[in-house]
Amino acid sequence: TSDALFGGIGAFLVFVPQIFVLTFVIGLLEDSGYMARAALICHKPLRVFGLTGKSFIPMLSGVACAIPAIYAARAIDSPRKRLLTYMAIPLMPCSARLPVYTLLIAAFIPSGTTLGGLVGWQGLAMFVIYFFGMFCGLLVTAVVSRTSKDHYTDLPFVLELPPYRVPGLQPLLRNAWNRSKHFVTKAGKIIFTVTLVVWCLGYFPNYGADLGASWLGQIGRVIEPLFAPLGLDWRYGVAIFTSFLAREVFVGTLGTIFGIENADENMTPLVEQIQSSDMTIGSGVALLVFFAIALQCVSTMAILAKESGSGSLAIKMFAAYFLIAYIAALAVYQLAGLLV
Numbered sequence: 001t002s003d004a005l006f007g008g009i010g011a012f013l014v015f016v017p018q019i020f021v022l023t024f025v026i027g028l029l030e031d032s033g034y035m036a037r038a039a040l041i042c043h044k045p046l047r048v049f050g051l052t053g054k055s056f057i058p059m060l061s062g063v064a065c066a067i068p069a070i071y072a073a074r075a076i077d078s079p080r081k082r083l084l085t086y087m088a089i090p091l092m093p094c095s096a097r098l099p100v101y102t103l104l105i106a107a108f109i110p111s112g113t114t115l116g117g118l119v120g121w122q123g124l125a126m127f128v129i130y131f132f133g134m135f136c137g138l139l140v141t142a143v144v145s146r147t148s149k150d151h152y153t154d155l156p157f158v159l160e161l162p163p164y165r166v167p168g169l170q171p172l173l174r175n176a177w178n179r180s181k182h183f184v185t186k187a188g189k190i191i192f193t194v195t196l197v198v199w200c201l202g203y204f205p206n207y208g209a210d211l212g213a214s215w216l217g218q219i220g221r222v223i224e225p226l227f228a229p230l231g232l233d234w235r236y237g238v239a240i241f242t243s244f245l246a247r248e249v250f251v252g253t254l255g256t257i258f259g260i261e262n263a264d265e266n267m268t269p270l271v272e273q274i275q276s277s278d279m280t281i282g283s284g285v286a287l288l289v290f291f292a293i294a295l296q297c298v299s300t301m302a303i304l305a306k307e308s309g310s311g312s313l314a315i316k317m318f319a320a321y322f323l324i325a326y327i328a329a330l331a332v333y334q335l336a337g338l339l340v
Helices: 002-013 016-032 034-047 053-062 066-075 079-091 095-108 121-147 169-203 215-222 224-230 234-242 249-257 268-276 281-293 298-308 311-339
Strands: none
Touching: 016 034, 016 053, 016 066, 016 169, 034 053, 053 066, 053 079, 066 079, 066 298, 079 121, 079 298, 079 311, 095 121, 095 249, 095 268, 095 281, 121 281, 169 215, 169 234, 215 224, 215 234, 224 234, 224 281, 224 311, 234 249, 249 268, 281 311, 298 311
C-alpha cells in the first residue's frame, strides 16, 4: 500500500508548483496593472464567443494546466461568463496532453515533409491538434452562450484601468502560498481517493503480476465493446480508463500492458509496438481527436467542483465532453476508413 500512497500523493502534488508559479505570475500581472489592459484588448474578439476579456488569462493558463486556470477564473465578475470560461478551459491543449499527442503522432503520422521540406507532417499534425482543442473550446462557449437559458444575470463589462506600479513581493508570495495550500487540502482528498482506487484495481487479485489479469484488465474487457467501433481493443480501453487520473498516464499504462518499462521516458519501443499491431491510422487519429476533447482529468474535475460549488457541473461536463469526444472520434474513424 505504500506505493499506492506515494503514487496517489504524487498524482496531485505534482500540480502544486504549477499552481504556485502561475498564481504568483497572475498576481504580479494584476498588481502591476498589466492584467486589466490585457483583458481590455481581448474583450472585443472574445465577446463573439460569449466570453469576456477577463477570460483571456484563464484560457491562456489552461494551455499549461487547467487546474490553475480554473483558479484564475475567479477574477471574472460575471457568473455567466465565469461558467462559460470553465467550459472552455478543459478544451485548451494542456501540457498533460502532450505525451499522448507525441506518442500517437509518432506512431501514425509519417515523418516526411511538405511544402518543399519547410513543414514536417508530424509537426503540422501537432499544430493542428493543438488549435483544434482551442477551436472546440471557443465553439462550445459560442453555442452555449447562444442557446442556454440560465438563471445568471449577465453583468456588463466594467473595468478600471489602474496605474502601473511595482507590486509587493510579500503579498504575492502569501497569495500564491494560500492558493497552493487550498488545492492540497480541498482537492487532494478526492484526487488521492480516486488514484488509490484505480491502483487497487490494477494491483489485485494477482498483486500486480499481470495487468491484463487484474480487475483493471477485466474492466478493460468489459468496456471493450464501447471502444471497438473506434478500432480499439481492451488494452487501449484500459489506458483510456486510467488516463482519467491524468492524461499522460495513458502512455505509461500502454507501456505496462505491452511490457515496456519507462515508456513515458522513452517512447520509441512503444511506438514500434503500436505500429506492429493491428491498429490503423484511423484509430490513431480518432484517439487524437478523443483526447483533444474528453475531460480526462480527475484533478480538473475536483477543482471545478470546488470552485463552481457544484459537483453536478463537473459530472455533466465530463459526460458531455466524453460523448462529444466519442462521437467526433467515431466520425473521424469512419471517414478515415473511407479515405484510406
